[in-house]
Amino acid sequence: MTRLRCALLALTCCLLADAAFAQLSVVATDINPDRSANPDADAATGGRVNHLGVDRSNPARIYAASEWGGLFRSTDNGVTWSHVEGHVPTVTWDVKVDPTNSNRVYATSFYDGRTNSRSGINVSTDGGVTWTHPATATPPAGFCATDTPRRSEAAAFGIAIDPANANHVFIGTNCGLAISLDAGATWTFRDPAGTGGDNIWAVVVHHGGIIDLCGDNGHLRSTNGGTTWTTAATPLPSGTCSITASPDESYVLFAVVGFSIFESDDGGQTWPGTYANPSPQGRIPFVATNKRSGSNYDLWFGDIGLHRGTCTTPSPAAPGGTQRCNASTGWAGTCIPGVGCALTRIAGGHDDTGDIAFAPGVAANACPLFYSSDGGVFRNTSTASPACHTPTWTQPTITPHGLWNFSFSGVSQPGAVTEHLYHGNQDNGTFGALNGGGTPVTWNNQNCCDGFDTAGDGTRALTTVCCFASVPPAPPVRLTRLYITAPGLTGASPQINTYPPGNMRMAE
Amino acid sequence: MRTWLHPAVFALTGLAVWFGSHATAVAQPTQTTVRVESSLALTVEIFCSETKLRTTDARIRWGIPRTMLDASSAAGFAAANPRLEVTVYKNGFDKGLLVALPLSAASSNPPAVPQAANAQTRPQLRAFQIRVIEVEQPRTAQALEAGSQMGVVVENLEPGINYTFRIAMDTPAGRIASPPATKQAQVCPADFVLPRPVPGRKR
Numbered sequence: 204m205t206r207l208r209c210a211l212l213a214l215t216c217c218l219l220a221d222a223a224f225a226q227l228s229v230v231a232t233d234i235n236p237d238r239s240a241n242p243d244a245d246a247a248t249g250g251r252v253n254h255l256g257v258d259r260s261n262p263a264r265i266y267a268a269s270e271w272g273g274l275f276r277s278t279d280n281g282v283t284w285s286h287v288e289g290h291v292p293t294v295t296w297d298v299k300v301d302p303t304n305s306n307r308v309y310a311t312s313f314y315d316g317r318t319n320s321r322s323g324i325n326v327s328t329d330g331g332v333t334w335t336h337p338a339t340a341t342p343p344a345g346f347c348a349t350d351t352p353r354r355s356e357a358a359a360f361g362i363a364i365d366p367a368n369a370n371h372v373f374i375g376t377n378c379g380l381a382i383s384l385d386a387g388a389t390w391t392f393r394d395p396a397g398t399g400g401d402n403i404w405a406v407v408v409h410h411g412g413i414i415d416l417c418g419d420n421g422h423l424r425s426t427n428g429g430t431t432w433t434t435a436a437t438p439l440p441s442g443t444c445s446i447t448a449s450p451d452e453s454y455v456l457f458a459v460v461g462f463s464i465f466e467s468d469d470g471g472q473t474w475p476g477t478y479a480n481p482s483p484q485g486r487i488p489f490v491a492t493n494k495r496s497g498s499n500y501d502l503w504f505g506d507i508g509l510h511r512g513t514c515t516t517p518s519p520a521a522p523g524g525t526q527r528c529n530a531s532t533g534w535a536g537t538c539i540p541g542v543g544c545a546l547t548r549i550a551g552g553h554d555d556t557g558d559i560a561f562a563p564g565v566a567a568n569a570c571p572l573f574y575s576s577d578g579g580v581f582r583n584t585s586t587a588s589p590a591c592h593t594p595t596w597t598q599p600t601i602t603p604h605g606l607w608n609f610s611f612s613g614v615s616q617p618g619a620v621t622e623h624l625y626h627g628n629q630d631n632g633t634f635g636a637l638n639g640g641g642t643p644v645t646w647n648n649q650n651c652c653d654g655f656d657t658a659g660d661g662t663r664a665l666t667t668v669c670c671f672a673s674v675p676p677a678p679p680v681r682l683t684r685l686y687i688t689a690p691g692l693t694g695a696s697p698q699i700n701t702y703p704p705g706n707m708r709m710a711e
Numbered sequence: 712m713r714t715w716l717h718p719a720v721f722a723l724t725g726l727a728v729w730f731g732s733h734a735t736a737v738a739q740p741t742q743t744t745v746r747v748e749s750s751l752a753l754t755v756e757i758f759c760s761e762t763k764l765r766t767t768d769a770r771i772r773w774g775i776p777r778t779m780l781d782a783s784s785a786a787g788f789a790a791a792n793p794r795l796e797v798t799v800y801k802n803g804f805d806k807g808l809l810v811a812l813p814l815s816a817a818s819s820n821p822p823a824v825p826q827a828a829n830a831q832t833r834p835q836l837r838a839f840q841i842r843v844i845e846v847e848q849p850r851t852a853q854a855l856e857a858g859s860q861m862g863v864v865v866e867n868l869e870p871g872i873n874y875t876f877r878i879a880m881d882t883p884a885g886r887i888a889s890p891p892a893t894k895q896a897q898v899c900p901a902d903f904v905l906p907r908p909v910p911g912r913k914r
Contacts (some may be wrong), residue, residue, distance in 0.1 A: 245902070398801060419873060420801045437808060440799040440838050442872040442895065461869040461896070463837045484765055485870030485898045541903070555900070630902065652902035669902075 234624075235604035236634055236646035244548045246632045246651035247598060249284075249579010250605030252557050253295065253487060254361075257572065259302040259563035265573060266308060266331065267580050268295035272605030274310055276331055281573055281582045283601040289333045292322045299362040302563065303369040306330045307386060311359035311374060323357035324374055326387035339390040340381060346392055347378040348399025354378065361405035361445075367412055373429070375403030375416060382429055395432040396420035405446045410453035415471060417444035417458050424471045435472050439465060445489040450500050451516040455527055459488045462506055464530070469522045476526040482507035482538045486555055486577075493592075494567045501592065502528045505556030508544025509574060510536035511592065535593065552596035553578020555630065568592075577630040579603050606631055613639060614659045614690070623690050625664060627654030633666040635659075635692030649692040655683070664688050666696075744886070745804070745879065751775075751889035755876055759899035760866065767869070767896045771795060771876050772847070772862035773889060791880040795863055796888070798875050799838040804891060810839045811879070814846060814863060838869040868896035 236248040251270035258264040267275045267284065274287035274295055292312035301307035308327040315322050324340035327333060340359075347353035358377040365371035374381045378400035380393040394400050401419035408414050414425045421438025425431060440460045449455035454470040462485040466476030480488075481504075488506040492514070495501055502512040512530030536546035543549045547556065555577035561569040570591035574581050580603060581596035607629035614623040622639030633654035634646045653669040669683045688696040753773045760766035798809040845864035868874060873895050879888040 396801065401801070437806075438800060440836065440872055441801045441803075442799070442869075444871075461838060461872040463869065484900060486900060488871075554902075 233604060234644045235606060236648065237601045238598050239648040241648040241651065243651045244551050245553050245578060246648045247553045247578030248606065248631060248648065249602035250607055250631060251577045252575035252580050252603060252605060254297040254558040255560040255573055255575050255580065256298040256300045256308070257560045257563050258300040258305050260305045262563055264305065265560065266298040266300065267575060267603055268298040268310060269603055269605035270294065271607050272603065274298060274331070275603035275605065281580060282599055284580065284599055284603045286604065287331045289331065290325060292325065296360050297362045299364055301364065301369050301386065309362050309372060309387060311362060313358045314356035323359045323376065324381060324390065337388065337390060342378045342392045342400060346400055353400065360403065363406040363408045365408045365412055373406045373408055373414060375406050375418060377402050379403060380406065380416060380429065393429045395423045395425070404444045407446050407448055409448045413453055415446055415448060415456055417446045417460065422446065422458060422471045435474060439474055447490045447492050449516065449527065450492055450494040451498065452520050454522045457490045457492065457502060459490050459504065461485055462488050464490065464504060466526050468524060478528065478530040480506060481510050481534045481536070482544055487557060489556065489558060491559055493561050493569060496567055502530055503559055504530070505559065507554050508536050508538045509546040509556050509559065510534040511546070546594060547576065550594060550596050552576060552581040579605065609654060610656045612658050614661045616661065623659050623661065625657035625659055625692065627657045627666060629653055633657055633668060633692060635664055637691035647692045649688065649696055659690055661690065664690055664692055666692065745888045746885065747890055748887055749890055751878060753876060753878065753889050753892040755892045755894040757894050757897050764901045765899050766867060767899050769865045769868055769874065769894065770862055771865065772860040773878055774860045791882065793878065793880040795843065796877050796879045797841065799872050803875060804877065812843050812865070838872045841865050841867050870896050870898040872896050
């Protein structure tokens with residue numbers, strides 16, 4: 204064959220390959236596990252969910268803001284969940300539905316590293332199908348003390364809708380407070396403390412438009428729509444926080460900062476009351492109140508576990524006086540070392556709380572409907588008061604697919620269906636499958652908690668799980684465990700080592 | 712003194728003498744005037760304890776510039792009262808809302824509270840239940856003269872709280888301090904595996 208013919212043949216081959224490549228299409232199919240069969244509630248499939256938003260007009264519809272997977276929505280009372288594709292930012296924090304308009308939804312998110320990021324505040328007016336990132340939802344130039352990163356890497360946190368006027372929306376951001384008076388169409392920013400737009404983590408609007416917020420400047424209050432603000436001489440500490448108000452007394456506030464719980468009985472002028480945290484860890488603790496019968500209401504607190512305290516409004520109600528709740532002495536939801544917490548892991552829900560959602564539009568004794576945590580979203584199977592206030596949780600049939608993958612591996616097998624697949628996840632454990640090419644993939648959730656690495660060779664599988672083994676009465680010991688199992692993480696899984704040896708050194 | 716501590720003592724003494732003439736008198740914490748020495752910039756590293764579960768620690772380091780190493784008298788060290796001041800409030804130093812940890816040695820005791828502190832300082836605040844567990848000082852005179860860093864390790868920070876640190880000391884002419892450095896205490900989670908499945912639980 205002449206050189207010319209060789210060259211022509213090579214050129215033809217290249218052109219044909221190019222054409223074939225241009226016609227190549229890739230289809231990505233979601234093969235996340237839908238739910239876990241592991242009896243340990245901390246073995247789950249939902250991933251970390253930070254906050255929830257229930258549609259007051261249609262309580263069967265709920266939204267969930269996951270830590271890394273974006274927004275999810277259920278339209279069947281939390282039985283099945285699907286991803287909200289139209290909301291672009293994936294590092295979501297909070298989501299709330301306009302109580303007067305099911306189609307209007309607000310969502311907040313952290314900066315996600317994208318160029319031309321849409322992180323911060325996003326608004327939907329069609330029930331979450333499409334979303335807008337209003338131009339005015341970014342602080343004006345020069346507003347933030349450390350201007351460039353806070354504006355170009357916008358982040359937004361807690362959402363509050365004024366119960367007295369749903370067009371008034373207040374959102375804490377990484378540069379002050381964002382306020383909309385037209386249901387999210389336009390926004391203005393406030394710097395309540397006058398310190399150059401610091402982090403505001405949580406906002407609550409109540410009792411006719413009183414605004415209470417917390418964040419880097421502690422607590423601040425406004426009674427005139429955000430025009431002026433007051434704070435205590437000794438404010439709350441600076442840090443991540445959650446805040447709520449008594450349903451009966453506008454001057455009674457509860458806040459958690461770090462993992463310390465505070466009470467004010469004078470509108471935030473002083474914070475003398477404190478409550479013991481029954482399960483301190485501090486990932487994203489929250490407080491919430493729920494009106495009960497007569498002068499009673501519940502104070503819900505979440506950290507590792509979920510806890511409920513009983514509170515009473517004095518008669519006559521007046522600022523000051525004693526703490527309203529018995530929480531320090533009578534929290535419901537005891538945590539038992541080595542077993543779990545009574546209102547979470549023992550009750551069927553993953554530990555490490557995020558949020559709780561009550562039945563909307565109920566004047567008193569509203570049942571807690573949903574609870575979010577590091578394992579996803581869980582439904583309360585107890586639906587009638589008073590039993591529902593000691594919830595029993597169940598995972599959805601199809602959980603949010605919000606897993607935080609630490610590892611993914613596989614072993615090729617003969618045929619298109621019988622591929623071995625493995626993955627390990629933050630908080631939700633390790634998974635294996637023998638039909639990785641099947642529809643659906645059948646996953647086995649071997650272990651709970653932090654599954655760091657997985658590998659297989661066709662005849663066996665290895666997984667490492669970084670859990671803190673607790674064998675009472677000895678204090679918890681930190682171990683990273685290495686397990687070996689049959690392919691697909693099926694059958695027995697003996698521990699063959701702790702890795703690395705001496706993972707936690709003894710105090711000298 | 713012929714111990715390895717001697718150069719560090721001279722360094723701190725030299726620091727106190729060097730700035731003594733520039734500070735103003737100290738009043739009540741809420742009225743304290745502090746001269747900020749920018750060359751004493753701190754670095755703060757937050758990390759999880761390697762020996763205690765769910766325990767957040769901080770390593771605070773600072774360097775002493777070579778120009779300050781001309782020590783004069785070790786007697787000035789005791790009067791300098793070097794300490795790590797900590798606040799968990801925005802502008803807490805200006806408001807006098809702080810606690811002080813002596814830098815003389817590691818201690819398992821709670822932090823010392825300024826004598827002028829009042830109830831508003833909330834020394835019993837969980838966020839203030841921290842302690843110095845390690846004092847890092849140059850091991851050799853040569854290392855000190857090279858301008859290596861000094862530091863302390865503080866244990867038991869409250870996760871999620873913004874801590875602001877500064878090094879402060881009293882001089883004959885007033886109080887001096889490093890620029891403040893703020894870091895948020897991270898969460899140190901401790902998930903655990905159940906020793907056996909909880910009976911009766913259904914999924």
